[in-house]
Amino acid sequence: MAVYVYAVTRREHPCRLDGLTGVGPGDPPVRVVESGELRAVVSDVGEEEIRPRRRDLIAHQAVLDRLLADGTPLPLQFGYVAPDDGAVRQVLDERADTYLDALAGVQGCAEYNVKAEQEEGALLRGILADSPRASGLNEEILAGDTDPRLPLELGRLVAGEVERRRSHASAELIRALAPTARAYVVHPPTGEDFLNLSLLVPRDGERSFLDAHTELARDTDSGVRTRVAGPLPPYSFVP
Incomplete structure (x- = not known):
């Protein structure tokens, strides 16, 4: 199933996501995909086109605000969708050095x-x-x-x-x-x-x-x- 991606964090980020629902219909729960030292914060999404509806913009920002409360994430712009969890892990692996350097640059900010x-x-x-x-x-x-x-x-x-x-x-x-x-x-x-x-x-x-x-x-x-x-x-x- 396709997944909507909100942000990338370091593995040690607590990612307190309880109670949050994600972008798209059906109030999908927000969860984590891990690979090595990195985490991607995602939720399942159907095949329908993701549009910047008010409810979805609010859901997207609520996830990022929760992450920011516990550390600095690398946020993705609204609308980023990956084919499945495996594709997310592949990107985390391929861009690990870039993401880790960027997270070090924004840490604590x-x-x-x-x-x-x-x-x-x-x-x-x-x-x-x-x-x-x-x-x-x-x-x-x-x-x-x-x-x-x-x-x-x-x-x-x-x-x-x-x-x-x-x-x-x-x-x-x-x-x-x-x-x-x-x-x-x-x-x-x-x-x-x-x-x-x-x-x-x-x-x-x-x-x-x-x-x-x-x-x-x-x-x-x-x-x-x-x-x-x-x-x-x-x-x-x-x-």
């Missing part, structure tokens, strides 16, 4: 994700206050000058300055938070965010990370707002 956006009004006000050329162009346009070159020049100037300021803000946020982490990854931002940062934070250093973030959040003059999610399984640090 959790992932925190930081997203940052900047309030547009504060950003534009700052640009107009600091750039005489931008301010002058804006005043000419507001005064009724209909030269079509003016808004084009102002648009190019503002776009370049927005990019420069967001790049600087990203660098400052990374500089402030990275020392609290063992490693970090910068992902492509989405929506209104200009930064999407994942950090691998030691569990005994979480207070330092949160204090550093709180200190950043006190700076409201720049219009930069950050959002933190975590502690999370270290998705961003799985090879």
Whole structure:
């Protein structure tokens, strides 16, 4: 029977899975497949396509949260299915060194994700206050000058300055938070965010990370707002 795979752990991880039900219909129990020094956490799944339904996303995350409470697993993204237990053991055997190295790298840590956006009004006000050329162009346009070159020049100037300021803000946020982490990854931002940062934070250093973030959040003059999610399984640090 096909199996849905949630994570890989070291053999000594307790894998307290009692009471957990897995992804897919029928509330399948979650169990362990072992090979050598590694364990894979799995549940049986039928032939139907696994889709990201709310119930299944919650079940997937509940398994990983339980594992994270007792140690750091290597989480798999939602939807990974293997043909059977034998195929899982084969992958554990073939990739044993890779998995063991990765588990050593994340041991005792959790992932925190930081997203940052900047309030547009504060950003534009700052640009107009600091750039005489931008301010002058804006005043000419507001005064009724209909030269079509003016808004084009102002648009190019503002776009370049927005990019420069967001790049600087990203660098400052990374500089402030990275020392609290063992490693970090910068992902492509989405929506209104200009930064999407994942950090691998030691569990005994979480207070330092949160204090550093709180200190950043006190700076409201720049219009930069950050959002933190975590502690999370270290998705961003799985090879």
